[in-house]
Amino acid sequence: MKREMHTRNHVSADRLSLLTFAATGLLTAAPALSASSLDGQVLGGSAPIANSTVTLWAASAGAPRQLGQARSGADGRFTIPAPAAAADSSLYLVAQGGQPTSNKSAGNNPAIALMTVLGNKPPPKVTINEMTTVASVWTHNQFISGTTIQAQPLQLKIAAGNVPSFVDLATGGWGGTIQDPLNGGQTPTMANFATLANALSGCVTLVKADACGSLFAAAKGPAGATPSDTLGAAQAIAKAQWYQPQRVFALLEQFYPIPQGKTMRPVPYMPYLQVAPSAWVLPLKFDGGGYRAGGKAMFDAEGNLWVGNNFTIGWQASDALWQGNASKFDPNGKPLSPITTGFAGGGMQGGTFGAAIDLKGNVWLASYGSKSITVFDKNGKPLTPPEGINFGGKLGLMQGIITAPNGDVWALGISKRQLLHFPKGDWKNGKIVCEADSGEPCKSFTAPFHLAIDQQDRIWVSDSSVHVIRFPAADPTKAERFDVRSNNSGLNIDSQGNVWVTNRFGAGLLGLAHMVDMAVHLKTGGVLSASDYLTKTMSEQKGGSGSVTVLRPDGTQLPGSPFKGGGLPGPWAVVVDGNDNVWVSNFAMASSPIVQLCGVRTENCPPGFKTGDQISPPGGYVGGGLQLQTDIAVGPAGDVWAMNNWQDIDSCYPGATEALSTRCGGQGVVIFFGMAKPVRAPQIGPARPL
Numbered sequence: 001m002k003r004e005m006h007t008r009n010h011v012s013a014d015r016l017s018l019l020t021f022a023a024t025g026l027l028t029a030a031p032a033l034s035a036s037s038l039d040g041q042v043l044g045g046s047a048p049i050a051n052s053t054v055t056l057w058a059a060s061a062g063a064p065r066q067l068g069q070a071r072s073g074a075d076g077r078f079t080i081p082a083p084a085a086a087a088d089s090s091l092y093l094v095a096q097g098g099q100p101t102s103n104k105s106a107g108n109n110p111a112i113a114l115m116t117v118l119g120n121k122p123p124p125k126v127t128i129n130e131m132t133t134v135a136s137v138w139t140h141n142q143f144i145s146g147t148t149i150q151a152q153p154l155q156l157k158i159a160a161g162n163v164p165s166f167v168d169l170a171t172g173g174w175g176g177t178i179q180d181p182l183n184g185g186q187t188p189t190m191a192n193f194a195t196l197a198n199a200l201s202g203c204v205t206l207v208k209a210d211a212c213g214s215l216f217a218a219a220k221g222p223a224g225a226t227p228s229d230t231l232g233a234a235q236a237i238a239k240a241q242w243y244q245p246q247r248v249f250a251l252l253e254q255f256y257p258i259p260q261g262k263t264m265r266p267v268p269y270m271p272y273l274q275v276a277p278s279a280w281v282l283p284l285k286f287d288g289g290g291y292r293a294g295g296k297a298m299f300d301a302e303g304n305l306w307v308g309n310n311f312t313i314g315w316q317a318s319d320a321l322w323q324g325n326a327s328k329f330d331p332n333g334k335p336l337s338p339i340t341t342g343f344a345g346g347g348m349q350g351g352t353f354g355a356a357i358d359l360k361g362n363v364w365l366a367s368y369g370s371k372s373i374t375v376f377d378k379n380g381k382p383l384t385p386p387e388g389i390n391f392g393g394k395l396g397l398m399q400g401i402i403t404a405p406n407g408d409v410w411a412l413g414i415s416k417r418q419l420l421h422f423p424k425g426d427w428k429n430g431k432i433v434c435e436a437d438s439g440e441p442c443k444s445f446t447a448p449f450h451l452a453i454d455q456q457d458r459i460w461v462s463d464s465s466v467h468v469i470r471f472p473a474a475d476p477t478k479a480e481r482f483d484v485r486s487n488n489s490g491l492n493i494d495s496q497g498n499v500w501v502t503n504r505f506g507a508g509l510l511g512l513a514h515m516v517d518m519a520v521h522l523k524t525g526g527v528l529s530a531s532d533y534l535t536k537t538m539s540e541q542k543g544g545s546g547s548v549t550v551l552r553p554d555g556t557q558l559p560g561s562p563f564k565g566g567g568l569p570g571p572w573a574v575v576v577d578g579n580d581n582v583w584v585s586n587f588a589m590a591s592s593p594i595v596q597l598c599g600v601r602t603e604n605c606p607p608g609f610k611t612g613d614q615i616s617p618p619g620g621y622v623g624g625g626l627q628l629q630t631d632i633a634v635g636p637a638g639d640v641w642a643m644n645n646w647q648d649i650d651s652c653y654p655g656a657t658e659a660l661s662t663r664c665g666g667q668g669v670v671i672f673f674g675m676a677k678p679v680r681a682p683q684i685g686p687a688r689p690l
Contacts, residue, residue, distance in 0.1 A: 001188070005184065005248050009345055012508070016526045021244065025351050028604070029041075030663070033581055036081075036082050036083075036084075036129045037079050037080065037081055037082055037658035038056065038079070038080050038081075038082035038093075038122060038124070038125075038126060039077070039078075039079050039124065039125045039126075040054070040077070040079075040080070040093065040116075040125060040126040040127060040128060041072070041075070041076045041077045041126075041127050041128070041172075042054060042072045042076045042078065042095040042098065042114065042127075042129070042131040043076055043128070043172060044102065044112065044114070044129065044130065044201060044204035044205050045100065045101045045102045045130075045204060045205040045207075045268040046097075046102075046129075046268045046269075047100065047101050047102035047205070048072070048074070048075050048076025048077075048101045049072060049076050049078060049095065049098040049099065049100050049101065049112065049178075050072055050073065050074045050075075050077070050095060050098055050099045050101055051071060051072060051097070051098045051099050051108065052071070052072040052078075052095045052096065052097055052098025052112065053069065053070075053071060053095070053096045053097055053098070054069065054070050054071070054072060054080060054093060054094070054095045054128070055068070055069045055094050055096070055147075056068040056069070056080050056082065056091060056092075056093055057091065057092050057093070057094065057147070057149070058086065058089045058090070058091055059089060059090045059091075059092060059143075059149035059151065059152065059156055060086070060087070060088055060089045060150070060153070060156070061150065061152050061174055062150070063148070063150065064149060064150065064195035065089075065169060066146055066148075066149075067081065067082070067083055067091070068080045068081040068082065068083075071507075071645070072095070072098060075352060075515060076101070080093075082122060085120050085121070087120070087153075088153035088156075089120065089153075089156065090117065090118070090119050090120055090149070090156040090159075090160045091117075091119065091120070091122050092115060092116065092117040092118055092136065092149060093115065093116045093118065093126065093128055093526030094113065094114070094115050094128075094147045094231070094539040095112065095113070095114045095115075096097075096110075096112060096113050096114075096147075096229075096527045097109065097110050097112055097127045098112055100112070100204055100205040100206065102205045102337075103205050103206050103207070104416050106205065106206045107564075109203075109204065109206060109212075110229075111203055111204075111212040111228070111229045112203075112204050112229065112230060112231060113229035113230050113231035113232065114128045114129060114130065114132070114133045114230065114231065115128065115132065115133045115136045115137065115147075115178075115231055116128045116132040116136060116163075116169065117132075117135075117136040117139070117149070117159070117160050117636055118169060118173075119157070119160035119161065119163070120157065122159070122169075122545050123169050123170050125170050126169050126170060127168075127169070127170065127171055127172030128172070129172040129197075130197040130198075130200040130201045130204060130230070130269070131166075131167050131172050131173070131174075131193075131194075131269065132163075132167050132169070132172050132270075132649060133196045133197075133198050133200060133230065133231060133234055133666070134166070134177070134193055134196045134200070134234060135163045135166035135193075136163055136169040136281075137231070137234040137235055137238050138166075138238050138282050138673050138674055139160075139162040139163050139166070139637075139673050139674055140159045140160075140674060141235075141238045141239065141638065141673070141674030141675065142155075142156060142637065142638035142674050142676075142677060142678055143156070143159065144235060145235070146231070146232065146235075147231065148547055148615040151637075152636075152690065153301055154302070154331075154587070154628070154636050154637075154677060155636055155637045155638075155690070157331075158303050158331040158332065158635070158636060158637035158639070159637045159674070160437075161331065161332040162332050162637075162639070162673055163175075163385060164176065165177035165178060165284055165332065165333070166178050166193065166282070166284075174190075177284050177286070177333070178190055178193065178284060181284055181429065181683045182285045182286070182287055182625060182667075182668060183284055183624075183625065186285075186625055187283070187285070187621060187623050187624050187625050188273070188277065189281075189282050189284060189624060190271055190284060191271045191272055191273045191274075192273065192277055192280060192281065192282055192623075194267075194269040194270055194271055194272050195248075195249065195252065195272045195273045195277075196234070196237065196248070196280060197268075197269045197461055198252065198255070198267045198268060198269050198272055199215060199218070199219075199233075199248050199251045199252075199255070200215070200230045200233065200234060201267075202214075202215060202251060202254075202255035202256070203215040203216075203233070203267050204230055205231050205268075205525050207255045207256070207296070207484060208254070209257065211255060212230075213231050213592070213676055214237055214251060214254055214255075214671060215227075215230070215248075215251060215610055216228065216232075217247075217649045218234055218248045218250065218251055219233035219234075219236040219237050219248060220238035221236045221237075221239055221243055222243050222521025222606045222608075223605055223606065223607050224236065224238055224239075228478060237280050238280070238674070240606065241279045241280040241281050241605070241675070242278075242279045242596075242615060242616055242617050242621075245276055245277050245278065245279055246276040246458050246542075247279050249273060249276035249277065249338040249676055250276075252265060252267070252272060252273070255391055259328050259688070276620060277450045277623075278617040278618075278621075278622060279616065279621055280463055280615050281621050281622075281623060281624070281675070282672075282673060283621075283623050283624025283625075283626075283670050283671060283672045283673075284333065284624060284670070284673075285427035285624055285625035285644075285667075285668045285669070285670050285671075286329060286333030286334070286335070286668055286669050286670075286671065287335070287667055287669075288330060288335035288339055289327040289329060289335025289336060289337035289338070289339065289342055289431040290309065290312065290313060290324075290325055290326075290327050290335075290337050290338055290339065290340055290341050290342020290343070291307070291309060291327040291329075291335070291342070291646075291665070291667075291668060291669065292309050292310070292311045292312060292313050292315075292317070292324060292665035292667070293308040293309055293310035293311045293317065293324060293403065293643065293645050293646065293664070293665030293666050294308070294309055294310075294351070294630065294631070294643035294666065294669065295307065295308050295309070295310060295351045295352050295353045295354070295355070295510075295631065295643070295645065296351075296352065296353040296355035296366075296400075296401075296450075296573075296630070297355060297411055297629050297631045297633050297641065297643055297669075298355075298357050298363070298630050298682055299633060299635050299636065299681035299682055299683070300357050300361060300363070300378065300681060300682055301343035301357075301361060301681060301682060302331070302599075303330075303331035303636045303637070303681060304328055304329065304330055304331060304336065305328065305329045305331075305633065305635070305641060305669070306326065306327070306328050306355060306357070306363045306365075306376075307326070307327050307328075307329075307347070307351070307355065307631070307643060307669075308312065308324065308326055308351020308352060308354070308355055308365040308366065308367070309324030309325055309326065309342060309351045309352060309665070310322050310324045310350060310352070310368075310645065310665060311323060311324045311325055311350075311664065311665040312325060312340075312341065312589065313340045313341075314340075314662060315478070315662065316656070316661040316662055317636060317651075317652070317662065318605075318653065318654065318656070318664060319531065319532055319602075319653065319664070319667050320528060321350075321369070322349070322351075322352075322368040322370050323349055323350050324342070324348075324349075324350050324351050324369075324665075325337075325341055325342035325343055325344040325348050325349075325351070325457070326342050326343040326344075326348055326351060326363070326365055326374070326376060327342045327343070328342075328343065328380060329669065331636070331637065331639075332633065333669070333671055334563070335543045336380075337380055340551075341384075343376055343380035344382075345374075345375045345382035345386065346374040346375065346376065346382025346384040346385070346386070346388055346390015347367060347370045347372040347373070347382075347384050347385070347386065347387050347389065347390065348365060348367055348370070348374040348382070348388070348558075349367050349368075349369035349372075350367050350368040350369030350370065350454060351365050351366070351367060351368075352366045352367065352368050352397070352398060352399050353366075353399050353400060353449065353450055353489070353573075353630060353631070354366025354373070354398055354399050354400050354411060354412070355401060355403040356402050356403045356409060356682075357403065357425055357681075357682035357684070358403045358409060358425035359403065359407045359425060359427065359684070360378065360455065361377075361378045362377055362378070362383065362425070363375065363376045363377075363378070364401050364403075364409060364411075364427075365401075366398035366399055366400070366401055366411060367398060368390065368397045368398070370387070371390060371395045371396055371398065372384075372387060372388030372389055372390040372395060372398065373388055373389040373390075373395075373397045373398060373401070373411060373420075373427070374388045374389070375389070375427050378537070379641065381474075383427070384427060385542070389395050389427055389430065390671070391430075391432055394414055394432065394654065395418065395432075396413045396414070396415035396416030396418060396527075397413065397414050397415040397416075398411060398412070398413050398414070399411075399412045399413070399414045399448065399449050399450065400412040400448070400449060400450035400451045400461075401453060402451055402453060402684075403425065403458075403682070403684045404453050404473060404684070404685065405432070405453070405457075405684055405685045406424075406457075406458070406474065407424045407425050408421065408422065408424060408425065408438075408473070409421075409422040409425045409427075410422075410451060410453075412448040412449065412450070412451060412461065412623075413435075413448070414447050414448055414449060414464070414527055415447075415526065415527040416435055416436060417435060417436045417445040417447070417448060418432055418433075418434070418435045418442065419432070419433040419434050419435075419441060419442055419445075419448070419476060420432055420433065420435075420620055421433050421448075421476075427492055433476055434476070439477060439562065440471070440476065440477045440478070440479040441461070441469050441471045441476050441477070441479035443479075444463075444464050444467070444479045444481050445461070445463055445469065446464060446465035446467070446522075447463060447464035447465065447522065447530070448461050448462070448463055448464070448469075448525060449461075449462045449463065449464045449488070449489050449490075450462045450489060450490055450491055450500070451504055452491055452492055452493050452686075453473065453493075453685055454497050454499070454553065454685075454686065455493075455497050455685070455686060455688075456492045456497070456553070456581045457473045457474065458470055458471065458472050458473065459471055459472075459473055459476075460491060460493070460499050462489055462490065462491045462501060462502075463488065464488065464489065464530075464534075465487065465488070465515075466482045466483060466484060466485050466486060466487070466488075466515060467482060467483060467484065468481070468482045468484055468488060468491065468499065468501055468551065469481055469482075470482065470555065480555065482551055482555040483549070484501050484503060484507070484549040484562070485503075485507045485511075485512070485549075485562075486503030486504070486505050486506045486507045486511050486512075486515065486547065486549070486562070487503065487504045487511070487514070487518065488501045488502060488503055488504070488549070489502050489504055489533070489572050489573070490502040490572055490573035490574045490584075490585075490631075491574065492574050492575055492576050492582075492686075492687070493576070493685075493686040493687075494574075494576045494580045494582075494599055494600055494686065494687070495579070495580050495601075495686060495687070496553075496590050496600050496601075497552075497553035497686075498550050498551065498552055498553065498600055499553075500548060500549075500550055500574045500576065500582055501548065501549045501550070501551065501552065501553040501574070501586060502546065502548055502571035502572060502573065503547045503548065503549055503562055503571065503659075504538055504546055504571060504572065504587070505538075505541075505545070505546065506535070506545050506546045506562075506564070506568075507547050507562045508545075508549045510545075511545075511547075514537055517533060518530050518533050518534055518537075519531045520585075528677070532653070535587070535646070535649075535652070536556055536649070536653075538570040538587050538588055538628075539570075539588065539589070539628060539646070539649045540586070540588075540589075541569045541570045541588045541589070542569050542588070542589065543565075543566035543567060543568070543618075543619055543620075544564055544565065544566050544568060544569070545568070545569050545570060546564075546568040546569060546570050546571040546586070546588075547562035547563060547564045547568060547571070547590070548561075548562060548563045548568065548574065548582070548584060548597065548612070549561050549562040549563075549569060550554065550562075550563070550600075550611070558600075558611065558612075560610070560612050561612065562613065563597065563611075563612030563613075565595065565597075565614040565618075565620075566614070566615055566618040566619050566620070567584075567586075567593050567594075567614055567617070567618065567620025567621075568584065568586065568595060568614075568620075569586050569588035569589060569592060569593075570586050570587045570588030570589075570592065571584045571585070571586055571595075572584075572585045572586060572587040572627075572630050572631075573585045573629075573630060573631045573632050573682040574592060575632055575633060575634055576599065576634075576679075576686070576687040577634045577638075577676035577677045577678075577679060577687065578634075578638075578676070578677030578678050578687065578688075578689030578690060579599065579601065579604035579676075579677035579689075580599035580600055580601040580604060581596060581597065581598060581599040581604060581605065581615070581676070582596070582597040582598075582599050582678070583595070583596055583597075583632050583634060583640055583676060584596075584597065584632065585629040585630065585632035585642055585643070586620070586628075586629060587628045587629055587630060587646070588628065589628075589643060590627065590628070590647070590649075591622060591627065592620075592626055592627065592628050593616070593619055593620025593621055593622045593626065593628055594616070594620055594621050594626065594629070594632055594640065594642050594672070595614060595616050595620040595621070596615040596616040596621070596676075597612055597613065597614055597615065597676070598610060598611055598612065598613045598614075598615055599611060601686055603652070604677070621672060621675075624642075624670040624671075624672065625644070625646070625667070625668065625670055626642060626644065626670050627644040627646065627647045627666045627667065628644070628645055628646040628647070628666060629642045629644055629645055629650075629666070630643050630645040631640055631643040632677045634676070634677075634678065634687070635679075636678050636679070636680070636681050636682065636690055637674065638673075638675060638676045638677060639672065639673050639674060639675070639676075640671070640672040640675050640676050640677040641667065641669050641670070641671050641672075642670045642671075642672070643666070643669055644667055644668055644669065644670065645665070645666040646664060646665065646666050647663055647664070647665070647666050647667055648660055648663040648664060651663045651664040652664035677689060678690040
């Protein structure tokens with residue numbers, strides 16, 4: 001869209017107000033053309049922006065459609081026709097140009113470009129400012145280019161629904177979630193957010209003659225053109241949040257030096273950062289719905305997240321007693337399951353790393369406590385009997401579950417080395433394919449943990465050992481073993497058929513020594529003893545202790561594999577996004593990071609990056625209240641969700657301090673917004689771009 005340029009900067013404020021009133025009146029004098037109007041205000045540095053061109057757009061799967069346009073008055077206010085939005089669209093406002101009234105000498109500033117995404121049902125009054133711009137850009141990071149937003153209906157709904165978590169659309173001030181008790185004073189997200197808004201504001205209000213040039217230079221990413229307005233600057237930062245973050249942070253001193261005799265910077269938005277961040281990430285934590293120590297998670301077709309919990313709220317939880325139920329969150333992090341218990345029944349007792357959505361939309365979850373599998377419908381009603389699926393008490397501790405593209409459901413039992421098969425997802429018609437040494441592939445199992453199916457209908461199994469096992473779904477007896485030289489847990493398959501496997505101890509000598517010790521625990525004390533050793537050891541690991549192995553479709557290792565990095569202290573789960581880049585969770589120190597690795601399609605990586613290189617900062621992406629995590633998941637809008645699994649390690653074992661005895665289980669899910677190329681949900685087979 002062309003930006004309207006205004007050159008009569010010498011017009012007096014009274015005349016400017018009169019002209020603006022006339023222009024706005026012409027645009028809004030025909031109410032018969034519109035069902036309603038939208039009142040708003042354009043602000044910069046918390047002061048009005050006069051004479052700014054405000055455009056209302058409707059985003060959809062096609063090119064956005066302009067619905068109306070107005071000009072802000074001397075007080076920054078405007079009224080614009082607001083036709084009812086189509087069900088598959090999302091409305092947004094863009095304010096361009098104008099005179100920031102906080103700087104009387106500034107005149108028209110063509111570098112001003114601010115945005116507020118309103119969603120399908122906008123409020124009657126809105127604000128457009130730097131805060132709403134940051135919120136709109138970060139949540140729509142995968143769908144925005146310039147003033148264009150374009151995405152599928154579900155993606156638009158999710159992204160727009162995330163904006164109010166950051167800002168109040170009516171006032172342009174703080175939203176509810178970012179300042180709630182889980183986030184406000186607990187993480188750096190508010191300070192990151194406000195610092196970004198302050199950087200944009202320096203250009204909007206022209207705090208220095210060269211403020212915009214300084215912002216654009218600091219915002220420029222590793223590729224692409226230098227931004228030319230504040231909206232472009234925000235997008236450049238959001239698309240490479242890891243890239244030289246100290247440059248934007250340095251603008252605080254350039255734009256807002258501390259006045260002599262004072263102690264605080266004269267910024268429009270607080271709190272601001274005291275030290276440079278490792279990346280310009282804006283994660284938020286969400287809790288409730290019975291969530292406590294989530295294990296494996298899956299998105300359903302509507303973008304809701306389902307997860308089985310190790311524990312239940314309020315219990316003096318320990319690693320020897322798993323009694324958790326199921327939790328469900330909507331795509332914006334709102335819990336949909338009961339606040340304390342979550343969804344219960346159907347045999348659910350102590351969720352694990354087993355979760356799948358079948359072709360009917362039913363949710364399958366594995367349990368430790370009941371040694372069974374539970375199936376819920378999409379509303380959380382248990383379909384399985386009170387004891388769950390347990391084959392007459394023949395099952396042991398259950399772990400991984402997947403749905404194959406043909407509708408079959410496969411599951412693993414870790415303690416009894418079991419493989420289960422449910423043709424077409426019929427939970428009443430399943431069978432135990434094998435157990436222990438009764439036949440392959442179970443004979444090749446040590447402690448089967450997770451599984452995935454590739455493009456050739458071959459199932460790959462992580463084994464909590466130095467091997468990964470592969471067998472054809474059509475004939476499981478034809479099992480093969482591949483060496484990954486470390487204790488493995490998560491695995492996933494990219495679009496080229498490569499298998500990404502997390503090595504919890506790493507592939508070095510120390511990792512092998514841990515493997516020997518864990519094998520002793522497994523032999524002498526069983527799975528629970530080995531699990532205790534595993535989690536205690538991992539909780540003490542530091543950056544670089546773990547690694548990620550990549551196996552080609554033929555089972556040979558990709559050159560350079562296993563891949564290491566400072567952001568891999570204890571890798572647990574791995575997922576592939578729509579660009580074939582890879583995301584890894586960590587179960588290690590108290591505030592474990594998540595990590596983004598360059599995948600096999602290096603054209604989707606930053607310039608100069610190779611497969612296995614860590615895109616995220618040296619220590620990974622941090623903040624947001626991350627704890628020791630199990631799963632990590634990429635949603636339909638490109639949001640990356642991390643499942644906090646443990647928080648206070650000492651509370652997970654006998655002898656825990658009474659006051660902290662309920663703090664074993666991890667608290668909440670942490671969402672990093674718009675950071676990954678979206679994938680289709682539910683994931684059935686390898687990840688598919690959306």
